[in-house]
Amino acid sequence: MDLGLNGKTALVVGASRGLGRAIAVGLCAEGVSVLAAARNPADIEAWRAELPEDQRSRIAAVRADLADRASIMALADSVVATGGVDILVNNSGGPPPGPVSGFSDEDWVTQFTVMASRFFLLASRLVPGMRERKWGRILTVGSSGIMQPIAGLGLSNGIRGAIAGWSKTLSNEVAADGVTVNMLIPGRIHTDRLDQLDGAAARRNGITVQEVASRSLQNIPAGRYGRPEEFADAAVFLASERAAYITGSQIRIDGGMIRSV
Ligand SMILES: NC(=O)c1ccc[n+]([C@@H]2O[C@H](COP(=O)([O-])OP(=O)(O)OC[C@H]3O[C@@H](n4cnc5c(N)ncnc54)[C@H](OP(=O)(O)O)[C@@H]3O)[C@@H](O)[C@H]2O)c1
Structure with missing residues (x-):
């Protein structure tokens, strides 16, 4: 299947490791020029150096911090100044764990800013160009x-939950201009973040990390954690020309873990 991605451009945020990195690599392999952003661009440079030579030149690393408004404004400005991008991938680090009743209003505001409103800001700056060009893809990593x-x-x-409402609403506003807006829903994909969460659960419950993992696997019909590359395959397809009629959706990459229909 020709995905029709050759020559497209993308901005992938949170691209230094894990799901963001896998998406950036997957898009690049299909001929997309990727601007990969994270707080530690040296980590991006490290995985970029491992790519086949013909792909390396299609990846550029940039420092950007979702916690810092000026940094994200500067990123958006520079992307707009160079003609915009066809694909925006919104991805970030996950928030600290804890019960919902245990956080202060400051915690909520801080995390909402990093995890949600910066995505909204990036999209508000980059979507107008997509609408003008009558082609665009917004992908947001959820949970x-x-x-x-x-x-x-x-x-x-x-x-x-708030991001899901935003994504669906935006999809309706821009669908007629050839811009699709979808969410990628990871179940348990084996990344650094998953290792950290399993480690925290082990400490909390006084059990080993292996025990935490084996309990998790009992709830995953596929019987294993997913690989970042499997997650990225879904992202690449949704970003492609072939997915032009899929919008406002939440695509699960979860080995069957989510119980609802
Ligand atoms: N893995 C899973 O199974 C799973 C399941 C449910 C939800 N999720 C969610 O999916 C997202 C990605 O997961 P992951 O497993 O790939 O996480 P990860 O391994 O922790 O990677 C997070 C990425 O986001 C970047 N990042 C973190 N804070 C940032 C900031 N302030 N500004 C810019 N970039 C930032 C990190 O790079 P730097 O440190 O270099 O900035 C890194 O590249 C997370 O939000 C996670 O909660 C993952």
Whole structure:
């Protein structure tokens, strides 16, 4: 299948490791020129150096911090000044774990800013160019907690519900201009973040990390954690020309973990 991505451009935020990195690599392999952003661009340079030579030149690393408005404004300005991008991938680090009743109003505001409103800001700056060109893709990484709240991830469950509402609303506003807006819903994909969460759960419950993982796997019909590359495959397809009629959706990449229909 020709995905029709050759020659397209993308901005992937949170691209130094994990899901963001896998998406950036997957898009690049399909001929997309990717601006990969994170707080530690040296980490991006490190994985870029491992790519096949013909792909390396299609990746550029840039420092950007979602916690810092000026940094994200500067990123958006520079992208707009160079003609915009065809694909925006909104991705970030996850929030600290904890029960939903345990956070202060400051925690909520801080995390909402980093995890949600900076995505909204980037999209508001980059979508007008997509609409003018009559082609665009907005992909936002969410969480299974949107459909099935995850115990101990109160901030994530709460804030990601808001992102889901934003994504669906935006999809309706821009669909007629050839811009699709979708969410990618990871179940348990094996990244640094997952290792950190399993480690925290092990400490909390006084059990080993292996025990935490084996309990998690009992809830995943596929019987294993997903690989970042499997997650990225779904992202690349949604970003492609072939997915032009898929918008306003939340695509689960979860090995069947989410219980709802
Ligand atoms: N993995 C899963 O199974 C899973 C499940 C549900 C939800 N999620 C969510 O999916 C997202 C990605 O997950 P992951 O597993 O890939 O996480 P990860 O391994 O922790 O990677 C997070 C990425 O975001 C970047 N980042 C963090 N804070 C940032 C900031 N302030 N500004 C810019 N970039 C920032 C990190 O790079 P720097 O440190 O260099 O900035 C890194 O590249 C997270 O929000 C996570 O909660 C993941």
